[in-house]
Amino acid sequence: MGSSKQDKTLIESKSLHVQIKDTSVLKGLSFRVAKGEIYALLGGNGAGKSTTLKTFLGFNQASSGAAFIDGLDVSSSLASVRKKTAYLPENATLYPHLTAKENVEYFLSLAGLNKSASEIENTFDLVALQKDAWERQLQTYSKGMRQKTAIALAILREAPIFLLDEPTSGLDPVAIDEFNQLVTELASSGATILMVTHDVYGACQVANRIGLLRKGELVGEFEANQNERIDTEVVHAAFAQRQP
Amino acid sequence: MNKHLIREWHFMLRQSYVLVLLLCGFLISSFSVLTGLSEIDSQRETIERLKTADQLDRAEAQDKHNAPGALAYYSFHLTYSAPSNLAFAALGERDIYPWKHRVRMLALEGQIYESDAQNPELAQAGKIDFAFVISALSPLLLILLFHDLFASERASGRHELLVTTTESSFALWGARVVVRLFAIFISLILPFYVGALINNVAMTDVLILSLWCLLYFIFWIALSLLIGRRESSAPRIASILIGFWALFTFVIPILGDLAINQSIHSPQGGEILLTQREAVNDAWDLPVQTTLNAFTATHPEYIGYKHENEGFDWGWYYAFQQVGDQVAEPLSIRYREAALKKHQRASFVTLLSPTLLIQKKMTRLAETDALAAMAYERRIREFHKTLRMTYYPWLFSADKFNKSNLDLLPQFDSTTSGTTYSRKNE
Ligand SMILES: Nc1ncnc2c1ncn2[C@@H]1O[C@H](COP(=O)(O)OP(=O)(O)OP(=O)(O)O)[C@@H](O)[C@H]1O
Ligand SMILES: [Mg+2]
Numbered sequence: 001m002g003s004s005k006q007d008k009t010l011i012e013s014k015s016l017h018v019q020i021k022d023t024s025v026l027k028g029l030s031f032r033v034a035k036g037e038i039y040a041l042l043g044g045n046g047a048g049k050s051t052t053l054k055t056f057l058g059f060n061q062a063s064s065g066a067a068f069i070d071g072l073d074v075s076s077s078l079a080s081v082r083k084k085t086a087y088l089p090e091n092a093t094l095y096p097h098l099t100a101k102e103n104v105e106y107f108l109s110l111a112g113l114n115k116s117a118s119e120i121e122n123t124f125d126l127v128a129l130q131k132d133a134w135e136r137q138l139q140t141y142s143k144g145m146r147q148k149t150a151i152a153l154a155i156l157r158e159a160p161i162f163l164l165d166e167p168t169s170g171l172d173p174v175a176i177d178e179f180n181q182l183v184t185e186l187a188s189s190g191a192t193i194l195m196v197t198h199d200v201y202g203a204c205q206v207a208n209r210i211g212l213l214r215k216g217e218l219v220g221e222f223e224a225n226q227n228e229r230i231d232t233e234v235v236h237a238a239f240a241q242r243q244p
Numbered sequence: 245m246n247k248h249l250i251r252e253w254h255f256m257l258r259q260s261y262v263l264v265l266l267l268c269g270f271l272i273s274s275f276s277v278l279t280g281l282s283e284i285d286s287q288r289e290t291i292e293r294l295k296t297a298d299q300l301d302r303a304e305a306q307d308k309h310n311a312p313g314a315l316a317y318y319s320f321h322l323t324y325s326a327p328s329n330l331a332f333a334a335l336g337e338r339d340i341y342p343w344k345h346r347v348r349m350l351a352l353e354g355q356i357y358e359s360d361a362q363n364p365e366l367a368q369a370g371k372i373d374f375a376f377v378i379s380a381l382s383p384l385l386l387i388l389l390f391h392d393l394f395a396s397e398r399a400s401g402r403h404e405l406l407v408t409t410t411e412s413s414f415a416l417w418g419a420r421v422v423v424r425l426f427a428i429f430i431s432l433i434l435p436f437y438v439g440a441l442i443n444n445v446a447m448t449d450v451l452i453l454s455l456w457c458l459l460y461f462i463f464w465i466a467l468s469l470l471i472g473r474r475e476s477s478a479p480r481i482a483s484i485l486i487g488f489w490a491l492f493t494f495v496i497p498i499l500g501d502l503a504i505n506q507s508i509h510s511p512q513g514g515e516i517l518l519t520q521r522e523a524v525n526d527a528w529d530l531p532v533q534t535t536l537n538a539f540t541a542t543h544p545e546y547i548g549y550k551h552e553n554e555g556f557d558w559g560w561y562y563a564f565q566q567v568g569d570q571v572a573e574p575l576s577i578r579y580r581e582a583a584l585k586k587h588q589r590a591s592f593v594t595l596l597s598p599t600l601l602i603q604k605k606m607t608r609l610a611e612t613d614a615l616a617a618m619a620y621e622r623r624i625r626e627f628h629k630t631l632r633m634t635y636y637p638w639l640f641s642a643d644k645f646n647k648s649n650l651d652l653l654p655q656f657d658s659t660t661s662g663t664t665y666s667r668k669n670e
Pocket of ligand 1 (some may be wrong): 050
């Protein structure tokens with residue numbers, strides 16, 4: 001790790017074991033994400049990526065080990081942990097009978113946040129949600145448009161920590177590029193991002209570090225050199241090699 | 245807190261199925277209040293009509309006849325139990341127990357038990373009144389509104405986002421519950437308030453009834469949320485809740501009724517009627533003195549009464565009417581004791597079912613329950629007793645009867661409860 005601003009660990013998994021209904025889903029998972037870092041947890045279907053994020057949000061109990069957000073043990077400081085994090089769930093669904101604006105306003109009010117209309121509109125612009133859709137009900141949206149709305153909501157939460165579950169799923173290539181740029185900007189302005197994905201290329205585009213998750217275990221970590229991206233070929237080889 | 249309630253209020257207004265449910269609740273409740281109002285109106289009208297007819301009939305009889313015996317025989321007296329102001333909301337057992345009787349100074353037991361009904365303490369009333377809507381139908385609306393509070397969000401994948409976004413549990417679930425409770429409460433109770441206003445129901449009664457409804461709603465909501473928290477499939481949650489509803493609304497009342505009727509043996513009303521009538525009929529063939537002896541055993545003050553002519557005599561006639569009641573009295577007492585015991589057991593059963601409990605609370609408040617029916621029967625007995633006490637001196641003692649004495653006859657008063665009817669001062 002490089003500069004001193006990245007020294008503070010904001011997300012940490014310490015030999016985390018999680019069981020769901022008698023099956024071990026996470027088996028001693030350990031990694032840390034420092035402030036301002038983008039960490040991509042890469043893994044195949046069923047590797048335990050979503051489970052990892054949900055454990056950081058207190059939806060799963062660790063059978064041993066622990067998950068920490070900004071130094072707080074998730075199992076004992078759930079409320080403050082949730083306040084510090086913006087979560088983008090897998091297949092994020094908002095309310096289909098509300099417009100994008102209404103959805104975002106609803107969730108922000110739930111969080112106790114007050115955002116002006118212009119702030120919301122700027123964020124919609126930022127995630128490239130087309131303007132003519134802002135006042136339309138979400139049931140008229142495409143998958144990618146719904147994803148953009150959910151991303152906008154996550155950004156508007158103004159949380160220092162982002163937990164993103166397959167954020168680019170459903171986005172077209174242009175939108176993915178824009179999203180990657182957005183995430184990079186967020187990180188450089190101090191946000192800490194843990195995203196999980198099975199998209200090797202996307203992960204290499206944005207991540208400072210990549211953890212390779214396989215059957216609930218971290219089987220490799222890749223780190224970007226200063227001002228360089230992680231080599232897609234290398235990661236892909238590792239990812240493919242370890243598939244059964 | 246306030247802003248969360250306002251947000252959830254607006255949010256609820258956007259959910260069309262919730263609005264449909266609220267509208268259904270409002271319509272059903274309005275219908276039940278209208279039913280109750282018109283039923284009570286017609287009962288009051290009937291009573292007014294009968295009161296007028298009663299006066300006319302009696303005046304006619306008093307005009308036609310001169311002997312006190314004949315006057316008593318041909319004079320009917322209307323007794324009735326006027327519905328309370330709140331009765332429209334809980335018709336209770338007024339359509340099971342009679343609330344009007346025209347009685348004469350003949351043997352009373354037969355007159356009371358002429359139209360004996362069973363004692364269906366726990367049976368559902370036949371009419372859809374407000375109490376029925378609240379006790380039996382509102383749980384269904386509450387179940388529909390609250391069973392999937394969590395499950396619907398889980399099923400649509402929003403649960404985790406909601407839970408991680410909200411600043412507190414109250415901001416989300418608390419506010420949603422409060423807003424929906426408020427909305428369903430208003431939609432169900434508003435028609436009742438209008439009915440209460442029309443019928444001049446006392447403010448305290450309105451408040452007490454509102455409080456009972458609120459508690460009852462909270463019970464069903466709590467049950468829905470409790471089960472909704474544990475289960476994740478909305479249809480499963482709904483099935484379990486409907487099971488509870490059927491248990492409280494049908495199973496416990498029916499089993500309770502069965503158990504009560506099994507455990508308490510009561511003479512039939514028809515048996516009392518028959519016993520009394522047979523005693524009266526038999527008296528025609530018995531020696532006069534036998535009847536008179538039985539009569540003076542309970543009315544020693546008339547021991548000096550002499551049976552004048554050999555054949556028919558009004559004194560003898562009313563003596564055997566009195567004796568008929570005396571013969572039937574043990575049965576009648578057992579009947580009433582059994583009825584009271586059944587009522588007490590039924591009160592115990594209501595503790596097992598919130599549905600029965602709120603019905604009981606409402607019919608008690610509205611004075612339309614079995615206790616009210618028993619109190620009315622006591623009033624009839626008191627009235628009849630006073631009637632006898634007024635006529636007997638004219639029939640059995642040397643007191644000279646003068647037609648102006650008819651002013652001394654008691655007037656039935658529906659407002660006195662279980663009181664004595666004193667003869668007017670002479
Ligand atoms: N609620 C659950 N009940 C039973 N098993 C579960 C549950 N949630 C997750 N699992 C199991 O845990 C394992 C990891 O699931 P998880 O959703 O974390 O995978 P993932 O890496 O996110 O996969 P994907 O790429 O498909 O999203 C899977 O084997 C899954 O079957
Ligand atoms: Mg997943």
